[in-house]
Amino acid sequence: MPHALVVDDDIDSAASLRDLIAGERLTVAVAHTLRDARRQISLQQPDILLLDLRLPDGNGMDLLADPDLVANSEVVLCTGHASIETSVQALRLGAADYLIKPINLKQLQGVLSRIMKPAALRAEVEVLTARLDSSGHFGHLWGKSAPMQRIYEQISRVAGTSVTVFITGESGTGKEVVAQTVHDLSRRRKQPFLAVNCGAISPNLIESEIFGHEKGSFTGAERQHQGFFERASGGTLFLDEITEMPLDLQVKLLRVLETGRFMRVGSTVSQEADVRVIAATNRDPRQLVATGKMREDLLYRLNVFPLDLPPLRDRLADVPLLANHFLQGICEQEGAVRRFSQAALDKLATYSWPGNVRELRNAVQRAYVMAQGDVIDDRWLPEASNGPSFAPAVAPASVTAAAVAAPAGDSITLPIGTSMAQAERLLTLATLRHYNHHKERTAAVLGISLKTLYNRLKEYAAAEGGNA
Incomplete structure (x- = not known):
């Protein structure tokens, strides 16, 4: 049976949290000071540590600063004073999540359902990293170049936390694949991963699609509709092309990120949003803020953990690996095995790929279709050209x-x-x-x-x- 330790100097709050946890079939211990918490940890290492920030003999962060003490415990901050600065600091020290007081049962159940020892998450990442040279990929991402290894390092660091990730990069660089990899290495992996392209939804429907609507809330609303936040409950919601979202909806998204609650269109009852948000854009968000197309406060709230993807032209060494990976998938799908000639691989590795990985995948598909034998030569591969x-x-x-x-x-x-x-x-x-x-x-x-x-x-x- 998992064991939890509640560290809170408020006796009533600690007792209430203890009772809620006990009802979820965990054993629970309570400490009211840092000194008592250290003693409890030495007696029995908790699987999850629910930690208040303000304690009589110091700050809850002091426990996180001692990695040997909490290395095998999932740490969740419980505070009425949460902020972006607090979450970033907690991330750096190894916290997995935080709950805002007063803590309700649904919030707590979500956290408890995702208990996973940090050592298990680290072991998964270590295996992926160790196999990188031989396998050529890290999760769903392919490439062994230095820019990609930097991306893998950042993913490894942020995946096990609950903080918001903001992915930037040109179209076709693989932002959704990065988001999927973060999800698959997170504690939310058993729950849905839902990807939404904000630029592909009609402005008239986007609020209803994201937050849902009640029956009769507008013309054509013949039944209740669950939005993306509800459908991704417990999991990860990937909002691609976030900068294409209308400004009035950006305000509502900001409120959800800050309060963890939302309302369906036509409803007066708010609902809990137990969702990790990963956002992405292929445009410069700061320029969009300057031109009034994106709210500055939303940018700051999304940009807790920025992750900038390199264009394919900056990692051309990965092109042969990616091309062979795409070709293998096509061969399995079509049932005929083909391979690239060395001349074809050399040509692929010297092209600038303005459309990035997406363009490379399409080029491989076309070359496969046009090949007349088992070997794909360079005849049907894209020629270098100078754009404007x-x-x-x-x-x-x-x-x-x-x-x-x-x-x-x-x-x-x-x-x-x-x-x-x-x-x-x-x-x-x-x-x-x-x-x-x-x-x-x-x-x-x-x-x-x-x-x-x-x-x-x-x-x-x-x-x-x-x-x-």
């Missing part, structure tokens, strides 16, 4: 951004003072023209999803009366 460059230039202040036109060549020049929104529009349209209005290629080069490109073109057309 983006070069701001010093120009007189009297030249306005509206007066700048993007030339039909391989570059565009913008004056100092051009707004980010106007620069984005000009670069998007110039890139689209450069690739002869091939939208998939344009989106890949710009590092955005195809859905996002369509949304932007629709905005530009509306702004110019349908002539964009």
